[in-house]
Amino acid sequence: MDWCINNDILLRVREQQVIVRNPSYGTTAVHFLDSVSIPIRLAQSIQLAPHHEHIVRSFTPLSFASCVSYIPNGFLCRIHHITDETEKRICFDILNxxxxxxxxxxxTIAKTKLPHVIITADHPPISVRPYYRTIEQRKELQHEVDKLLMDNIxxxxxxxxxxxxxxxKKPDGTYRFLVDFRRLNSITKKDAYPQPSAEELIYRLSGHSYFTKLDLKSGYFQIPIVESDKEKTAFVTPDGHYEFNVLAQGxxxxxxxxxxxxNNLLATGRWDYVVIYLDDIVIFSHSFEEHKRHVDEILSILDTAHFKVSPPKCTIAANQIEFLGHLITPNTVEPCRDKIKVILDIPSPRTLSQANRFLGKIGYYRKFIPDFARIAAPLHKVTNKTRTKRHExxxxxxxxxxxxxFKTILTTSPLFLHFPDPSVPFILSTDASLTRIAGVLKQNTSNGLKVCYYKSRLLSDIEQRYSATEREALAIYWCLDQLRTYIGGSSVLIETDHQPLSNMHKKHSFRNKRIDNWLLKLQDILPQIIAIKYRRGVDNVGPDFLTRYDPLDSSSIIESPSSSCTDSYDKSSKISVPLPQRTSHSDSFLIDSAWPSGTETWDSIVVSP
Structure with a gap:
């Protein structure tokens, strides 16, 4: 009810009425049809502030209280996007x-058969004295502890x-409460349970039209700890000694x-229509009929297990969602704009840790940047230091x-990729230079050539001493190995500008132990290769450009993947070829490039959709 007071909301239960005072629109009196309509009408009065009334049919103070209780927590923030009134009503029925x-x-503490355990074998207890605190910090610390005690955490x-x-200390001047479990962690037996790959989770969402995202409220604090291990989580302050009832951060x-x-809780639908990354749950479906059934089932499971979700961070039945720093739509994936803004706001590094932090943030989106390895090379030069040389x-x-x-690319380049269509063969164009290898994964669809992924990296000192044939073969091996998840069981046509590698996958032995070893590691995917096709370097512009030349200026700012691809490139001189203005993907100029003479017969291999 604090929210009602802070926002000047007057609840008249006897009159079955809510009075909303909005400085911009004045006072609005809202009547309700029933308990379910309360969130809808109150949201409209707050967000749109119209002067309207609705006839009352049935209403009880109890149902009113139960609905209003979660309105302040943002229950409505992610539902206003549903334009179909029938779908909106169905969603509210499910959520209600x-x-x-x-x-x-x-x-609340969830009900689970898998409480957290801390295995320390026979190691004697570890006890560390509390750190020194100022009077201000001591008061803040006790305030945080009191809140945890009140919530039974x-x-x-x-x-x-x-x-x-x-x-x-946070930027706003308040403090964040953390327990230093380093000594305890050093004697704890490690649990090797695997964490899901972000790439695999994002790829699994491709091709679906409806998404619901649920974010567990303080997820760790909902997982119980085995009673006998609670004492190991004990922490000490200048004013007391406490231990956790639930899973603690750190x-x-x-x-x-x-x-x-x-994973065990949502095992029935995991990977079929729901993916989980720690406290983020995403439900995905092809149609609304499927989606309402999937959402209802997942919410029922969470409700039975007494889990709680954070309403402001939930998105219900949307056509696009933000997940793991990416904006996911049915056909494309791109970086979240707020994450890009964080990178743009980073000042020039002055220390090694600051430089590594920038590389880590920009590296998370390297698949969107065609020439990432080349651009990042000067940064790796000063960050790849041994412990004894970090002062340099x-x-x-x-x-x-x-x-x-990097910052220019983030603001001027079309940072989006297309999800692959498993019914269409892939085209993998690779290239290698003396210092780098790169590849571009594409698909030739009915809507034109679509770029699915960019890959590039620097060669190690040893790899730089490989022969030209070995470097080109390494580019093919590395790209195929890294893109297994995307390629799946689809066919793939490989393009290379090194003719000796043509159809190397069909040879019993390449008479090169290194290349034969790479082919052996790829034996599970070799049957999917339609052909390894030679394409002259002048025509293999995409990956060749990524490994050899500096990126040039581009001034076009792309807002969506719907932008057309109209620019071409100059084939007369490879050295002076400028990067086309990025009206679509950086690899868009591959669309118009001609096949080299003598390879026209390969065109029939890749089936057009």
Whole structure:
């Protein structure tokens, strides 16, 4: 009810009325049809502020309270996008049936048969004294502990174990409460339960039209700990000794335990219509009829297990969602704009850790940047330091130019990729230079050539001493190995500008131990290769460009994948070829390039859709 007070909302239960005072539109009186219509009408009055009234049919104070209880938590924030009134009503019916999981007014501990365990063998208890705190920090620390006690997240302890507490200051001046479990983690037996690959999860969402995203509220704090191991989570402050009742952040096996619980809980639909990455749950379907059934089933499972989700972070029955830093649509994937803004706001690094932090953030989106390896080379030059040489860090004009170039690409290039169509063969164009290898994965669809993935990396010192044939073969091997998930069981045509590698997959032996070894590792995917086709370097512009030349200026700003591809390139001189203005993918100029003489017969191999 604090939300109602803060937003000047007056609830008149006897009159079955809500009074909304909006500074822009004045006062709005809203009547309700029933308990389900309350969230809809209140949302309209808050977001649109119209002067309207609705006739009352049936209403009880109890149903009113139950609906209003989760409105302040953003229950409506992600539903206004549904334009079809029938679909909207169905969604509200489903959500209303499971409204308990949206009520985050009081924390709960989920019911699970897989509580977190901490295995320390026979190691004696570890006890660390509390860190020194100022008076201000001491008050803040006790305030945080009191909140945890009130929510039953921690309890007073008499444990022989104790870990100190870290207070990390936030930009707004408040503190973040963390327990330093490093000593405990050092003696804990590691849980090797696998974490899902972000690439695989994103790829699984391709081709679907409806998405619902659920975010568990303080997910770790909903997972119980085995009673006998709670004492090991004990922490100490200058004013007391406490231990966790639930899974705490900072414990070494916390991610593994959490992922195991969620995978087992949602095992029936996992990978079929739901994917889970820790506390993020995404439900995906081809049609609304399927989606309402899938959402209802997942919410029922979460409700039965007493899990709670955070309403402001949930998206219901949308055509696109943000997931793992990417904006997912039925046919494309692109970086989230707010994540790009974070990278753009990073100042020039002045220390090794700052440079590594920038590389880590930009590297997460390297699949969208065609010439990533070449641009990042100056940055790797100053960050790939051994422990004894880290003090030699420097930041010169070469590094600053690469730093600025990445930011330019993020603001001017079309940072999106198409999801692959498993019914259409792939085209993998690869190339190698003295220092880099690269590849572009594409599909020739009825709507034109679509780029699915960019791959590139620097060669190691040893790899740079390979022969030209070995480097070109390495480019093919590495790209195929890295893109197995995307290629799946589809056919693939490989393009290379090194003629000796033509159809090398059909040879029993290449008479080169290194290449034969790579072919052996690819034996499961070799039957899917239609052909390894020779394409002259002047025509293999995409990957050849990524490995050899500096990216040139582009001024077009792309807002969506629907932009047309109209530019061509100059075939007369490879050295002076400028990168086309990026009206579509950076590889769009491959569409108009002619096949080299003598290879026209290969055109019939790739079936046009």
């Amino acid at each position: 049936r499971h409204r308990r999981i949206f009520d985050i007014s009081k924390p 921690v309890r007073p302890s008499t444990s022989p174990w104790s870990s100190p507490v870290i207070l990390k 414990l070494m096996n916390a991610p593994a335990s959490f992922q195991r619980v969620m 860090f420097y930041w010169h004009d070469e590094q600053q130019a690469a730093f600025e170039q």
